[in-house]
Amino acid sequence: MPPDRATSLLYELFSGLPRQGPGTAASTRRALGFVPDVGPRSRVLDVGCGTGAQTLVLADSSPAHIVAVDIHPPFIDALNRKAHELGIADRLEARVADMRRLDFADGSFDLIWCEGAIYNMGVEAGLRDWRRLLRRGGHVALTEVCWRKPEPPAACAAFWSREYPAIRDASALLEAIEACGYETVGRFSLPASAWWDDYYRPLQDNVTRFRERHHDSPRLTTTHHDSPRRTGRTGASGPLPAGNRHLACLLGILWLRVLRDPRPLNESQRARVESVHQSGATVSPV
Numbered sequence: 001m002p003p004d005r006a007t008s009l010l011y012e013l014f015s016g017l018p019r020q021g022p023g024t025a026a027s028t029r030r031a032l033g034f035v036p037d038v039g040p041r042s043r044v045l046d047v048g049c050g051t052g053a054q055t056l057v058l059a060d061s062s063p064a065h066i067v068a069v070d071i072h073p074p075f076i077d078a079l080n081r082k083a084h085e086l087g088i089a090d091r092l093e094a095r096v097a098d099m100r101r102l103d104f105a106d107g108s109f110d111l112i113w114c115e116g117a118i119y120n121m122g123v124e125a126g127l128r129d130w131r132r133l134l135r136r137g138g139h140v141a142l143t144e145v146c147w148r149k150p151e152p153p154a155a156c157a158a159f160w161s162r163e164y165p166a167i168r169d170a171s172a173l174l175e176a177i178e179a180c181g182y183e184t185v186g187r188f189s190l191p192a193s194a195w196w197d198d199y200y201r202p203l204q205d206n207v208t209r210f211r212e213r214h215h216d217s218p219r220l221t222t223t224h225h226d227s228p229r230r231t232g233r234t235g236a237s238g239p240l241p242a243g244n245r246h247l248a249c250l251l252g253i254l255w256l257r258v259l260r261d262p263r264p265l266n267e268s269q270r271a272r273v274e275s276v277h278q279s280g281a282t283v284s285p286v
Contacts, residue, residue, distance in 0.1 A: 011072055013210050018198040020050035020075075021116025023143065027190050028057040028115070034186035035111055035139050038062045045069070045109045045133065047099045047126075048117025052079035053198070058113065059083075059092050067109075069097035099126070106132045114142045122166060123173065127180040140182065143190065146170050 014020055032038065042064040046055045049068035052075075059066055070076055079094040097103075099114075100121050112133060118126040123144055130140065145160075147169040152160075160167045168176075174184055 011074070013206055014203070015074075015206070017051075017202050017206065019053035021143075022190060022195045022199050023054055023115050024191065024194045024198070025053075025057045027188075027194055028054045029061050030188065031141050031186070032058065032061055035141075038064050038111065040064070042110045043067070043108060043135075044111045044113060045102075045104070047102075047112060047114040047130070048120065049075070049079065049094065050117075051075045052082065052094065054113065054115045055079060055092065055094075056082065056086070059086075059088050063091070064111070065091045066093070067104075068092070068094040069099065069102070070094070071096065071098050100129070102130070102133065104133055107135045109133050110135050110138050112138070112140045114140070116143050118142050118144060119164065119166070124176055124180055127177065127182060131181065139185075144173060146173050148189070 038044075040063040042062070044058060044062075044064045044066045046052075046058065046066060046068040049055050049070045050072075052068055055066060055068045056079075058064070068076075068079060070079075073096050076094045076096050079092075080089070083089040083092040083094065099117065112130050114126065121129070123142070126142075127140065134140070145164065145167060147167065150169075177184060
């Protein structure tokens with residue numbers, strides 16, 4: 001299937017959802033509470049914002065100026081319309097941009113937010129690339145899927161190995177974050193409702209309608225291994241495979257504080273980052 005066609009179908013599948021990944025308003029607010037002194041002079045960058053479910057929560061919960069970016073123009077148009085409807089367009093601006101090529105000036109933001117999207121470029125790659133964008137004492141918030149129990153069921157392990165080879169346990173993820181020059185100042189696991197209420201259940205309805213629209217295209221309406229229980233971080237067509245209790249609900253929100261001014265990593269940190277990168281930890285599922 002041509003890449004453009006595949007991308008179009010993926011966005012079709014995710015259109016109209018309350019959000020484009022797991023999360024809840026309460027979790028967003030809880031995470032925001034880890035960041036001190038978010039005020040009217042604070043600048044926040046929401047990377048991979050989708051239609052802005054979490055962006056709007058951030059705007060409602062703080063007086064900060066927010067710039068939200070996503071690569072899909074319809075998502076950006078929808079978020080800008082909502083900002084105008086709510087009368088907050090003066091401090092919430094959505095732009096079309098690629099998270100791999102953000103062209104903001106160094107030190108532009110106090111807080112970088114990324115719910116369920118950093119996997120597109122890899123945790124280490126994202127933290128390295130975005131570091132320069134932070135001001136002194138800046139924070140990064142992200143969600144990332146990880147194992148929370150050892151030895152997951154074979155079917156579950158095989159699924160995630162195929163769809164997202166970079167998945168790891170929480171301790172390995174925290175080590176990778178530290179290797180990038182950050183300190184974790186708060187974290188928690190998202191509740192099961194973060195996956196189901198505004199994501200998987202609405203997505204399942206979309207999947208049903210998608211199959212009805214494309215019933216004459218068997219490749220689009222059947223899943224790998226003829227299983228109706230398949231999903232992935234890069235596209236979904238049903239609930240998680242058996243064994244999802246072994247997954248952390250994204251590891252929750254990680255709040256990360258830069259240990260020093262944004263500047264190039266020292267030789268020791270660079271060696272650790274490259275070691276993680278070369279081991280395949282930054283393999284993208286896209």
